[in-house]
Amino acid sequence: MSRRRRRPRLPEGEFEARIDDMAHDGRGVARVDDKATFIQGALTGERVMFRYLQRRRRHDEGVVTSVIEAAPSRVEPRCPHYALCGGCSLQHMDPQAQIEAKQAVLLDNLRQIGGVSPESVLPPLLNEDPWGYRRKARLGVKWVPKKGRVLVGFRERGSSKVADIGECHVLHPRVGRILPELSALIGGLGIRDRVPQIEMAMDDARCVLIFRILEPLSEADREALRAFGRAHDIIPYLQPGGPDTVAPLDPPPADLRYALPEQGLELGFLPGDFTQVNTGINRKMVTRALDLLRPGPEDRVLDLFCGVGNFTLPLARQAGQVSGVEGDAGLVERARANARRNGLENVAFFTANLYEELAPAAWLEQRFDKALLDPPRSGAQQVLALLPRLGVDTVLYISCYPGTLARDAGELVREHGYRLLSAGVMDMFPHTAHVESIALFQR
Numbered sequence: 001m002s003r004r005r006r007r008p009r010l011p012e013g014e015f016e017a018r019i020d021d022m023a024h025d026g027r028g029v030a031r032v033d034d035k036a037t038f039i040q041g042a043l044t045g046e047r048v049m050f051r052y053l054q055r056r057r058r059h060d061e062g063v064v065t066s067v068i069e070a071a072p073s074r075v076e077p078r079c080p081h082y083a084l085c086g087g088c089s090l091q092h093m094d095p096q097a098q099i100e101a102k103q104a105v106l107l108d109n110l111r112q113i114g115g116v117s118p119e120s121v122l123p124p125l126l127n128e129d130p131w132g133y134r135r136k137a138r139l140g141v142k143w144v145p146k147k148g149r150v151l152v153g154f155r156e157r158g159s160s161k162v163a164d165i166g167e168c169h170v171l172h173p174r175v176g177r178i179l180p181e182l183s184a185l186i187g188g189l190g191i192r193d194r195v196p197q198i199e200m201a202m203d204d205a206r207c208v209l210i211f212r213i214l215e216p217l218s219e220a221d222r223e224a225l226r227a228f229g230r231a232h233d234i235i236p237y238l239q240p241g242g243p244d245t246v247a248p249l250d251p252p253p254a255d256l257r258y259a260l261p262e263q264g265l266e267l268g269f270l271p272g273d274f275t276q277v278n279t280g281i282n283r284k285m286v287t288r289a290l291d292l293l294r295p296g297p298e299d300r301v302l303d304l305f306c307g308v309g310n311f312t313l314p315l316a317r318q319a320g321q322v323s324g325v326e327g328d329a330g331l332v333e334r335a336r337a338n339a340r341r342n343g344l345e346n347v348a349f350f351t352a353n354l355y356e357e358l359a360p361a362a363w364l365e366q367r368f369d370k371a372l373l374d375p376p377r378s379g380a381q382q383v384l385a386l387l388p389r390l391g392v393d394t395v396l397y398i399s400c401y402p403g404t405l406a407r408d409a410g411e412l413v414r415e416h417g418y419r420l421l422s423a424g425v426m427d428m429f430p431h432t433a434h435v436e437s438i439a440l441f442q443r
Contacts, residue, residue, distance in 0.1 A: 014049045014065050017042070024105050024402075026089035026433035028064075037062055040157065041083070041092055043071040053158070073097035078131070078169050085163040087154030088170060088431040095430060099124045102425045102435045109402040110423065114410030122424025122438065125284045130430035134171045135202035136277040141186060141212075143193040150187040152179050152198065170431055174207045175200050178232055182209075185228045189221045199239075201271040203256040204279065208271040210237040210246055225249055237271055246272045262287050263314040267338045273331060274307055278428045285398070285426050285438070286314050292422070292440045293370050293396050295319035302368040302392065304354060304383055305375045309335035309347075311398075315372065316347040323363045327353045354383050367391040372398070379404030381411065388416050388443065395441040400428075402435045409439060418443050 017030035019042045028042025039050045041064035050062040067074070077083075077091035090098050103124060110116050127133060140162040142151045151162040168176040175182075186195050197212040211225070217238070225236040226249065236249040248254065257268040258275065260283055269275050276282035289311055295301050295318045303312040306324030308331055316322040316339070324347065326332050335349045350363050355378075358364060364386075371392045373380045377400055387395060395418060399405035412418040418441040428436035 010052045010055060014051055015062075016047065016049055016068070017062075019044055019046045019048065019071075022101055024109075024433065024435075027061075032060065035060060039064060040089075043074055043093060045069075045071045046074070079165075079167075081163060081165040084156055085154050085165055085168075086157040086159070087163075087168065089157075089433050091431045095126075095130050095427075098430065099126060099425065099427050102427070102433075105435050106402045106405075106423060106425050106437050109406040110409055110420070113403060113406035114408075114413070116406075116409050116413050116420050118420045118423040118439065120422045122288075122422050124424055125281055125288060125426040127278070127280055127427055127430055130427070131169050132171065132173050132176060133278045133280065133430065134176075135200070135279060136275060137171055137175075137200050139198045139200070141195050141198055143187070150183045150192055150195075152182045152186065171200070172202055172207075174202065174233070175209070181228070181232065185224060186211075188224060190218050191215045191221065199271070201256065201273075201275075203258050203269075206235060206254055206256060207233065208235045208237055208254050208256065210239050210271055212239045214240075216240070222249060243272055246270075258282075260286055260314060263290075263317050265313050265317070265338075265342050267308055267310065267313065268341065269308050269334055270330070273334065276310070276428065281426055281428045281436075282310070285428075285436075286311060288426075288438065289372060289396055289398070290314055290318065292438070293372065293394060295322075295370060299369045300367065302363070302371040302390065304371065304373045304380065306335060306349065307331050307374070309338045309349075311372050311374060312347060312349070313338060313342055313344060316344045319370075320346065322347045323366065323368070324349045325352050325354065325363060327351065327355070354380070356382075358386075364390075370394040370396075372396045374398040375404075377401040377404065379408050381408055384408060384411050384416060387412075393443045397439045397441065399437045399439070400434070402437055405437055405439060409441070412441050416443075 019028035019030050021029040022044050023029050027038040030037045036059040039062045042048050047069040048064045049066045050064050052062045054061040073094045075094050082091045142162040153163045153165045156163045194214040199210040201208045229236045235254045239246045257266050259266050297320045299319045301315050301319045301322045303324040306312045306326045312324035329351045332349045332351045339347050368390050421440045421442050423439040426436045
């Protein structure tokens with residue numbers, strides 16, 4: 001009979017540490033008693049006091065209790081809930097220092113994981129204002145009898161509990177400033193303990209809130225949601241089951257769309273569709289992608305993981321022909337509608353699961369000059385070998401996770417004959433450790 005291993009007992013009190021480095025998740029790294037210790041709220045070069053949160057065989061974890069010697073990049077967090085809420089991890093670091101740290105993470109991943117380095121480093125893409133930028137988010141909801149109210153917000157740091165916060169400074173103000181009102185709304189529903197999540201989705205003007213419900217709403221509850229929507233200019237949606245059950249509380253559905261002004265485009269999407277959370281950075285990212293790929297009227301371009309056409313349609317403004325491929329048939333349907341909306345006829349969209357063996361398709365029988373990849377966190381390893389077979393000479397890779405970008409970059413360079421010309425970061429998620437990056441490859 002196996003016995004459950006007991007967790008090591010945590011040392012009591014506070015301990016001193018000198019922070020030598022930053023981990024990729026934004027925690028400071030120190031060696032305490034010759035053991036790696038990851039400390040929340042600490043910055044490189046600081047001397048801090050901390051208390052232990054966990055002890056493990058190979059490393060320990062802690063949290064700062066006071067700062068003895070502060071780093072020059074340390075600033076006062078704007079949010080009073082910062083120490084509790086897990087929505088941010090870098091508010092104690094100056095925004096310029098944040099982006100420099102993210103650039104360092106990207107380059108370190110490329111070297112350590114991929115064994116490659118870019119021939120040039122691109123200047124980072126930054127927000128004009130690093131606050132109130134999030135237009136897509138999932139918020140936890142929890143009825144807490146001991147508090148006598150509902151909590152709405154991100155989870156607590158390192159916990160599944162919903163943080164008790166009154167305002168969020170990274171959410172768009174349309175939602176970030178009404179968390180107490182949302183709490184009161186759900187607390188007044190007959191199913192206040194059966195609403196586990198709210199998802200927000202905003203376009204350039206409208207705001208949808210999708211209420212996940214585990215039981216049907218009464219008519220009184222439905223009227224409360226309607227009144228809330230009118231008061232706060234919110235469009236309520238309900239999700240009683242899986243993602244395919246998302247629907248407006250009352251028809252018609254919201255006509256969500258966002259503009260790419262430099263390309264003269266407007267793209268429609270559904271509230272549950274994947275879109276970039278940061279409108280300003282997305283516009284800059286699309287412009288940079290075009291500047292790096294430089295598609296011309298003679299070029300045939302392949303856009304893999306194309307979504308609703310965020311890159312496909314701007315590419316079609318300049319290229320001779322563009323093919324977009326996406327695994328979600330619904331997103332492909334929206335991408336085709338967006339092409340029609342913008343009068344683009346030199347673009348075709350195809351549905352294919354790019355993580356499985358590909359069935360014969362028209363796009364696989366073509367030749368392409370250039371390709372853009374915008375995969376999810378798991379990366380694009382399954383399609384890398386396809387690129388040289390299709391004749392692709394130039395690859396632009398948009399990444400939301402530097403570890404898989406580095407892995408794929410190493411394979412493109414060593415196994416498929418590409419050079420890593422340039423790479424850089426884009427501050428899609430200020431005040432978090434999330435690293436959005438872009439890399440250009442040439443055969």
